Amino acid sequence: RWCTERLKIKNADRFILEKVSQYGEAIVLLGTRKDESGTRQQLMNLYEIKGSLLNRHSKFAQTYMYCPLKDFLTEDVWNYLLQNKNPWGENNRDLLTMYQEANASECPLVVDSSTPSCGGGRFGCWTCTVVARDKSMDSLLEGGEDWLEPLAEIREELKRTQEPEVKLLVRDHKRRNGKVMFCFPKKEGDDTSAGPYTLEYRKTFLEKLLNAQIKVRKNGPDPNMNLILDDEIHEIQRIWRMEHGDWQNSAYQIYKKITGNELEKEDDQGLFGKDEQEILVQVATNNDVPQVLLSKLLDAEWDAQGMTRHSKVYDKINKILSEEWRPKEELSEIKKDMNDKRTEKNLFK
Structure with missing residues (x-):
């Protein structure tokens, strides 16, 4: 993993x-x-x-x-936890209850050989999509922990984005390094290896995550529980601005829309804003040029303001122009030609 x-x-x-x-x-x-x-x-x-x-x-x-516990059996661990006070004040029986709810076979003590062994409960990252089902989460929900339902829904949302037909809708065809990787699958499918989530899907998902946070704070045991930190939203907005030309600070707008609170600071506003982005979109559309390309070039030039030497900005501009900017439809035609040539080459081997 x-x-x-x-x-x-x-x-x-x-x-x-x-x-x-x-x-x-x-x-x-x-x-x-x-x-x-x-x-x-x-x-x-x-x-x-x-x-x-x-x-x-x-x-x-x-x-x-x-490894002081190397020879401990699982029941030894539980016996110790249940017979001794927790140094930070929490009740270890609550911990046992959580494990029992996550896995019915979890037990503090093996009575006989027919009793299921302890230690079956497993807890990992709640957003993990490596496993098909989060059995611990399912067991906790079945045990009455209904406040976890928004978390389960978020995880299922992420899991669905791995399905081929959904991936086509929510993933970009270009990778974060600006390159496009062609695939030549045996079966019919997507032409390119999927890149990161599209900006539009990221906005939608951030809304869902913030709504889930409100629900677990309201119905869960901790009214201050964080599913996402303010610092993380600041970093999200920085990435959106630098990589996607999001001058209108969409992450802050979404945060205010869902929570009612202002997160944007004065130094987050940058040189360009919503009005400039609308003008840029219009110019890009009229000239059939990707809006993100123009925004990246403008940001690169602005970052170089005041520098005595401009060699680095030229390198940055060359890097931006070296990215793949052709639309996916045009790339599909190129890939088709490449595939035809590969087929011809194989026929004459």
Whole structure:
């Protein structure tokens, strides 16, 4: 899963290397247990250091792992949690209840060999679409946690965008690096490898996410629960402005429309605004030029104002002009010609 590598492993590795560079070595405290799976047990046994409480790290020579729970069974973990107070004040029985609601087989104690083993409940990112169904979410909803319904709907919305017929409607044909990648599938389908979500779909989805946030705050246990942070909306607007020429600050408009609150700051307004964007759209339409191309060129020139040397702005302009700006329909014809040539080449092999 790409997310595990990017969001978890790489960040942990970077932190470990920083500490090794600073102190010469590092010890990583982990809650992993041999009882989790046969594969986990094999890996932990492989890196054990005889006569030591520490294990060798799988990647870094100057790093060790300390796993105090390595020989704990799942019921041992639950017994400890239920018999000891939580240092930060929460009730561990509430934690058990949550796991039991997420998985009926979750138990604090194995009574006999016929009792299902503990540890079946799993919680991950609530927006994850890698799995077909979020069983933990479904079980919590069936257990009466109706306030989670908006979250389940958001996840299903994201899951639907992976369906081929939906992907054609909500994904751009051009990637964020400005390039278009042709596909030559065995079956009839889309001509290009899908890029990011279109700006229009992003606007629609942001509205749905903010509406979901209002619902979970109203019906859930935490009236201040955040599904998206204000800082994230600022970053979204920055990306929309730089990559899509969204001078009218649509993210802030959507936020105000849904929440009634103002998020836009004076320094978020930039040189160009809604009026300038309307003029630019008209000019682009009259001259059959992509509006985003013009907005990117204008932004690049504005960023270079006051610079003593303009070599960098020329590089930026060349990069913008090097992007693929032809419409999808024209690219489909090019792809068809390429496919015909490939077919001819294969016939004469």
